[in-house]
Amino acid sequence: MDLHALTRELHQKNGSKIVMLVADGLGGLPMTAGGKTELETAKTPNLDALASRGVQGASIPVAPGISPGSGPGHLGLFGYDPIKYVIGRGALEATGIGFAMQPGDVAARGNFCTLDTEGKISDRRAGRIASEESAPLAIRLREVKIPGVEIFVEPVKEHRFVVVFRGAGLEGNVKDTDPQAVGAFPLKPVAVDAGSAKTAAIAAEFVAQATKLLAGEKKANGLTLRGFSGRPDLPTYEEVYGLKAAAIAVYPMYKGLAQLVGMKIVGKAQTLKEQVQILTDEWNNYDFFFLHFKYTDSTGEDGNFDAKVKRIEELDAVMPAIENLKPDVLIVTGDHSTPSYLKSHSWHPVPTLLVSDCCRPDGNTSFGESSSIRGGLGQFEAKYLMALALSNAGRMGKYGA
Amino acid sequence: MDLHALTRELHQKNGSKIVMLVADGLGGLPMTAGGKTELETAKTPNLDALASRGVQGASIPVAPGISPGSGPGHLGLFGYDPIKYVIGRGALEATGIGFAMQPGDVAARGNFCTLDTEGKISDRRAGRIASEESAPLAIRLREVKIPGVEIFVEPVKEHRFVVVFRGAGLEGNVKDTDPQAVGAFPLKPVAVDAGSAKTAAIAAEFVAQATKLLAGEKKANGLTLRGFSGRPDLPTYEEVYGLKAAAIAVYPMYKGLAQLVGMKIVGKAQTLKEQVQILTDEWNNYDFFFLHFKYTDSTGEDGNFDAKVKRIEELDAVMPAIENLKPDVLIVTGDHSTPSYLKSHSWHPVPTLLVSDCCRPDGNTSFGESSSIRGGLGQFEAKYLMALALSNAGRMGKYGA
Numbered sequence: 001m002d003l004h005a006l007t008r009e010l011h012q013k014n015g016s017k018i019v020m021l022v023a024d025g026l027g028g029l030p031m032t033a034g035g036k037t038e039l040e041t042a043k044t045p046n047l048d049a050l051a052s053r054g055v056q057g058a059s060i061p062v063a064p065g066i067s068p069g070s071g072p073g074h075l076g077l078f079g080y081d082p083i084k085y086v087i088g089r090g091a092l093e094a095t096g097i098g099f100a101m102q103p104g105d106v107a108a109r110g111n112f113c114t115l116d117t118e119g120k121i122s123d124r125r126a127g128r129i130a131s132e133e134s135a136p137l138a139i140r141l142r143e144v145k146i147p148g149v150e151i152f153v154e155p156v157k158e159h160r161f162v163v164v165f166r167g168a169g170l171e172g173n174v175k176d177t178d179p180q181a182v183g184a185f186p187l188k189p190v191a192v193d194a195g196s197a198k199t200a201a202i203a204a205e206f207v208a209q210a211t212k213l214l215a216g217e218k219k220a221n222g223l224t225l226r227g228f229s230g231r232p233d234l235p236t237y238e239e240v241y242g243l244k245a246a247a248i249a250v251y252p253m254y255k256g257l258a259q260l261v262g263m264k265i266v267g268k269a270q271t272l273k274e275q276v277q278i279l280t281d282e283w284n285n286y287d288f289f290f291l292h293f294k295y296t297d298s299t300g301e302d303g304n305f306d307a308k309v310k311r312i313e314e315l316d317a318v319m320p321a322i323e324n325l326k327p328d329v330l331i332v333t334g335d336h337s338t339p340s341y342l343k344s345h346s347w348h349p350v351p352t353l354l355v356s357d358c359c360r361p362d363g364n365t366s367f368g369e370s371s372s373i374r375g376g377l378g379q380f381e382a383k384y385l386m387a388l389a390l391s392n393a394g395r396m397g398k399y400g401a
Numbered sequence: 402m403d404l405h406a407l408t409r410e411l412h413q414k415n416g417s418k419i420v421m422l423v424a425d426g427l428g429g430l431p432m433t434a435g436g437k438t439e440l441e442t443a444k445t446p447n448l449d450a451l452a453s454r455g456v457q458g459a460s461i462p463v464a465p466g467i468s469p470g471s472g473p474g475h476l477g478l479f480g481y482d483p484i485k486y487v488i489g490r491g492a493l494e495a496t497g498i499g500f501a502m503q504p505g506d507v508a509a510r511g512n513f514c515t516l517d518t519e520g521k522i523s524d525r526r527a528g529r530i531a532s533e534e535s536a537p538l539a540i541r542l543r544e545v546k547i548p549g550v551e552i553f554v555e556p557v558k559e560h561r562f563v564v565v566f567r568g569a570g571l572e573g574n575v576k577d578t579d580p581q582a583v584g585a586f587p588l589k590p591v592a593v594d595a596g597s598a599k600t601a602a603i604a605a606e607f608v609a610q611a612t613k614l615l616a617g618e619k620k621a622n623g624l625t626l627r628g629f630s631g632r633p634d635l636p637t638y639e640e641v642y643g644l645k646a647a648a649i650a651v652y653p654m655y656k657g658l659a660q661l662v663g664m665k666i667v668g669k670a671q672t673l674k675e676q677v678q679i680l681t682d683e684w685n686n687y688d689f690f691f692l693h694f695k696y697t698d699s700t701g702e703d704g705n706f707d708a709k710v711k712r713i714e715e716l717d718a719v720m721p722a723i724e725n726l727k728p729d730v731l732i733v734t735g736d737h738s739t740p741s742y743l744k745s746h747s748w749h750p751v752p753t754l755l756v757s758d759c760c761r762p763d764g765n766t767s768f769g770e771s772s773s774i775r776g777g778l779g780q781f782e783a784k785y786l787m788a789l790a791l792s793n794a795g796r797m798g799k800y801g802a
Contacts, residue, residue, distance in 0.1 A: 001464060001484055003464065006463075006464070006467060006484075010467070053434060358430060358740070358742060358743055358747070360430055360438075360749050360770060361431070361434075361435075362771065362774060363771055374774075374775065375774070376459075376750075376770075376774050377465070377780075378459065378750075378774060378779060378780030379779075379780070380465055380780070384464060384465035384466055386466075387464065387465060387466025387467060387748075388465055388466035388748070389466075390466065391466045391467070391468060391747070391748045396466065396467070396468065396748075397468075398468050398469065398470050398745075398746055399463055399467050399468065399469050399470060399473055399483075400469055400470035400471075400472040400473040400474075400483070400487070400488065400493075401470040401471070401472055401490055401493050401494075
């Protein structure tokens with residue numbers, strides 16, 4: 001089902017405000033049998049009070065049993081079917097470092113590698129070269145010049161970099177040059193379709209010039225390119241929901257994802273308190289606000305249960321300031337679970353809370369994993385959350401007469 | 402997923418009886434924080450006793466966050482995917498006044514409007530002309546004669562009427578003639594495809610003759626046509642479920658919707674008691690009975706919480722008479738929610754109760770919104786209800802060996 005076919009047709013505008021607070025990796029697990037999750041352990045008087053007024057559910061980011069990355073996790077929350085809309089690895093990598101891809105650009109993820117005297121790969125990650133060593137090399141690659149195409153090279157971490165080709169007639173359907181094995185030559189970039197032939201030729205020339213520029217390097221004397229991809233073609237929030245949307249995020253990845261759906265990046269917050277201040281300052285300028293809180297995920301990834309609990313309490317503490325703005329719809333959710341127990345993203349449904357004057361309260365009096373599965377939203381695919389948000393905000397007309 | 406592909410293959414016949422009692426707009430909301438819904442407020446000893454024996458669920462009419470009209474709401478309950486099967490506005494309007502469209506007919510919704518001396522629209526609804534004034538004008542339009550086509554004009558309410566064209570080679574893909582603005586001329590009917598060219602030409606001629614017939618009227622001296630549509634092509638209950646089905650409804654809209662899926666309209670009930678009497682009288686003649694109760698919706702639309710509570714109690718009072726017939730499967734549900742708080746159809750899931758000798762009871766002891774979300778059917782799309790009904794009636798074979 002194409003939910004956007006419905007929201008495009010049915011959305012209507014009014015003066016209401018929607019806030020979606022995304023605590024990255026919010027859902028968790030107990031560390032020991034019979035224990036509580038991070039969210040259930042945290043003291044969250046403000047979220048619990050909201051749970052009493054609101055409706056809860058357990059949101060499934062993609063499908064049961066599927067653990068999403070940040071891209072699909074956020075696309076789902078934004079109402080974009082994460083199976084239908086795929087962000088290529090190159091485009092996600094570029095987005096993640098804050099590079100604003102333009103339509104027609106093609107991005108690829110680069111890996112520095114070590115080549116032996118024959119030119120075969122002896123280490124696919126250039127000995128996990130440190131970022132301090134690899135960044136100057138990535139910047140050196142900006143010396144590559146190819147007529148008729150603009151080339152951007154940006155360092156990422158360790159052996160990784162991003163390259164973006166900009167020019168007429170470029171498409172992203174080019175195969176990886178990483179042979180996924182040591183003792184093999186890097187592959188030639190091969191176009192999968194006619195529209196990508198020019199990209200493949202440019203990539204080959206880029207690799208040739210880059211390899212010359214890297215000659216003599218001990219670790220990183222070669223490179224491979226993966227995940228060629230164009231800018232994903234996502235309709236904007238304005239198109240599909242009629243919403244003027246703002247993103248208030250600290251990290252480039254989430255700003256980038258928000259930008260891909262047409263949100264305006266506002267402010268330069270470094271802390272949650274600053275994010276809430278920006279929300280307050282921008283309150284009259286937008287209909288929809290996406291606030292991203294990273295640290296519930298990173299503490300989970302670290303396996304640091306107590307730190308994740310603290311971060312959830314930090315989040316709870318700012319809720320009154322958000323409530324003071326009197327949003328018509330307030331949503332607290334996560335893009336996926338990141339249980340400290342697993343130290344990774346997981347497939348577990350995400351506790352999700354929606355508060356509006358016309359949500360149907362479900363008798364829950366606390367916010368958490370156990371409450372969420374007994375909530376009035378049931379278990380639902382995250383992609384439906386935006387339709388619920390719009391309806392609760394009085395922004396959706398009736399389907400059919 | 403095409404559920405009918407399964408039910409067509411798997412259904413089997415037996416002597417069982419299924420009753421689906423649809424309380425229109427059944428679901429509701431509390432009027433104040435911490436309060437109860439209409440259904441939870443009503444004294445419903447009979448429904449509560451059924452809830453103890455039965456299984457409950459929260460049915461989602463179309464998709465989370467989508468508020469359906471009566472058409473999609475009922476199609477879902479009848480097991481017809483309301484996204485796949487769309488009833489055009491003209492066809493629904495004709496259906497709603499009890500006009501039996503035949504395959505090949507094209508219906509359009511007509512609006513009387515006021516034209517200024519130049520012929521531009523000065524009021525799109527003819528000053529919201531009263532039905533008593535507009536009905537004779539609609540009947541006057543029956544004087545339009547076009548060779549080779551039969552034309553039916555039926556008054557609706559206020560500025561509305563329905564026109565149906567019947568003849569060979571008519572298709573419904575014609576654009577609206579309503580410019581959706583005052584100070585503009587009515588548009589010409591434009592065919593969107595070749596198959597609808599004849600319809601567009603006939604519609605243009607109809608408008609020309611009709612405008613002459615209306616000349617001199619103060620308010621309603623013009624007309625626009627909207628929602629051109631053929632009779633929706635729905636497979637019948639007999640085809641997809643092997644059920645001989647009867648509809649016992651008071652209002653034309655619901656009789657019409659039932660007719661579209663091949664149900665037989667039985668009786669001429671004006672009250673719920675009369676409906677139950679007809680159910681009793683016809684008990685041996687059909688396998689499936691659709692009973693429609695309107696007033697839970699209309700009281701909700703009026704925002705009259707207390708009146709809706711009373712109507713629910715009226716419904717509860719007839720349950721023993723229905724139970725006395727010993728249906729093998731008894732379903733009580735709604736086509737959508739109509740909370741008095743919102744005074745409109747809404748997206749909230751609908752409390753749904755199914756009782757059979759082989760349903761799996763879920764520990765609920767009352768029927769209501771809160772119980773339904775903790776019910777054994779969980780939250781489910783309404784389109785699955787018919788498969789559940791058939792299985793509970795022993796009317797479905799096994800899928801695969």
